[in-house]
Amino acid sequence: MLLRLLADAPLAVRMVLCRDRDLPEAVVTAVVAHPDRHTRSFLARNPHVEPVQRARLVDDPEWFVRAHLADGPRPTGSAPPLPDDTVVHMMETYGNEELGGPFYQQFSRDLRRALPTHPVAKARAWGFDGWASLPAGIRAALLEDPDDEVRERARRHARNEDPAWVESALPAHSCHARNHTLMNLPLSRAVVDGVLARPAGPDEKSMIAGNTSLPADVVVLLAADPDAEVREEIAGRADLAPAELRALAEDPDPKVRLAVSVHPAWTEEERAGIDYEVRVDGPFYYWPAPLTPADPEAARRNALSGHPLLRRRAASVHTLPADLMRRLAADDDLGVRVLLAQHHPDAPAELMLRCFLEYTGPGRADLVARPDFPTDGLAVHAVDEDPEVRVLAARDPRLAPDAADRLTRDPDPVVRAAGARHPKLPAARLAELLDDEELAHHAAANPALGVGAIRRLVGALGVR
Known part of the structure; x- marks a missing residue:
């Protein structure tokens, strides 16, 4: 049936099929060979299939498809990275136009660490993230690299460590490049004095305040600003x-x-x-694990601190030891609990549910997307005042049929849609919703739908 849809259904149907769901191997093979470039590009952006399946499009003849593969699924970072050998092959064979988007999101952590010393020159050319933290020997090797592009990139980064060169290249007007320089690059005394006397923008003193190259006397001066x-x-x-x-x-x-x-x-x-x-209501955000692992001793000190902001720092460490993870899971600070639930791979299921029920800020929905978010027992939330909590009931596989029916009549459209997809929905109500203008799409996705009904729906599309 999926192969029939792929062959004969309209483009909008192929988009849903190839981009928005997991696919059997036979269907993936057919998509890769499909004559329509848009259909193939949908697979390139599919976050539900395995990366190795997306990687089958790496040598697609169409620039359009290759560029979408390099960009990856949306939102950015919503799927595991491509295989390392696929990414390196793209670095070697793709042009700058194809790699101009968020291509770096396709890199695994191991590949990122290996790039500065990678045997492939095109891969080394991508290895300058965190130049200042690279060991001196690796930086020296990159500065003398046999590849012209790698050597030139290394020399550009090295120039940024020279305050005199930074001063010569600093834009005189307020702009992104100037702001980046003032915050991150080593500043000459002339640049610092110029900012203090004649700032080009209203926030420039704040920008240089965090710059590690700031002279000690200026630190004293700004501390009393x-x-x-x-x-x-x-x-x-x-x-x-x-x-x-x-x-x-x-x-x-x-x-x-x-x-x-x-x-x-x-x-x-x-x-x-x-x-x-300390604000207790957030917002609290997820951050990917840094390339350089957190200092375990600092993480332990922070986890044991009486200061909630320091405990929140510890809760954001992806590699926090199990004993500290359990301690922070019972912390009395909402931010500590939410950040732990967002970041720790072994966060308890009951913690994720508690955080979802207590926290209503950004990233709340991401908790539900975690693979260990619980499902059993969620039916009790079907009558909650918050529609985002009511919809949890539709995740419970033991939801009663009459409760699933009530969800399809909920005042909130998201709750109604979730109820229409629940496999315990009574057959009569499911058949009724297939003719409902709002919920037919969701009812058609219900796994309890019979083969006969599926064939009728596909036939209604004109698919042979």
Whole structure:
């Protein structure tokens, strides 16, 4: 039936089929050989199939398909990366136009680590993420690389470590390039003095406040700046002297006190003496694991801290040990629990459900997408006031048929759609919904739909 749809159904049907669901191997093979480039590009963007299946399109004759394969599924990062050998092959054979999107999201963590020393020159040319943290020997080798492109990229990165060169290339007007430079690259004294005397933009003092190349006397100066945003930014520096730390801990602005309260120089007793306040309602965001693993000792200190922001940092560590994970799963701070549920691969199912019920900010729906989010027992939420909670009931395989029927009549359209897809929906109601303008699409996706009904639906499309 799927092969018939693939061969004869309209393009919109092929889009749903090839982009929005997992596919049997025989159907994948047919999609790869399909004469329509749009149909093949749908598979290139499918987050539900295995990466090795998407990789079968790596040498597609159409630029259109290859570019979509390089971009990957949407939203970006919603699927596992492509196989390493496929990615390297793309680096060697694709043009800049095909690789101009979020291609790096297709890299595995192992490949990212291997790029600076990869035997393939085109792969080494992608290996400059985190140049400053590369070992000196690897940087030296890249600067003398036999490949012209790799060597030139290395030299461009090395130039960015020279304050004199940075000064010569700094745009005089406020722009993204200037902002990036002021925040991240080593600054000459002339550039720093110019920002202090004649900033090109209103926030430039805040930008340089976090720059690690800032001279010590300027750090002292900005720690007492009349602008609270500047003081808040300077409060995060690790090189603050005791006098500046004490002054910032007593700052009249609560944001400044909060920023300095997590400084690593404090003892837990000193930290507790700072008058800070932490928002408890979020927002809380998921961040991918960094290439450089978190310091396990720092993570443990943070997990055991009395400061909720430090415990939240620990909760965001993907590799947090099991004992600390269990401790933070019972933490009294909502942010700690939510961040743990978002980041830890072994977060308990009951924690994910609790966080979904208690947290309503960004990333809430992503908790449900976690593979270990529970399903059993969710039917009790079918009458909750929050429609995002009511829809959980449709995930329960033991939902009663009459409860599934009620969900299809819910005032919220998302809940109604979920009810229409539940396999326990009574057959009579399911048949009724196949003629419902709003819910027919969802009813047609119900796994309880009989083969006869499926054949009638496909026949209605004019598919032979």
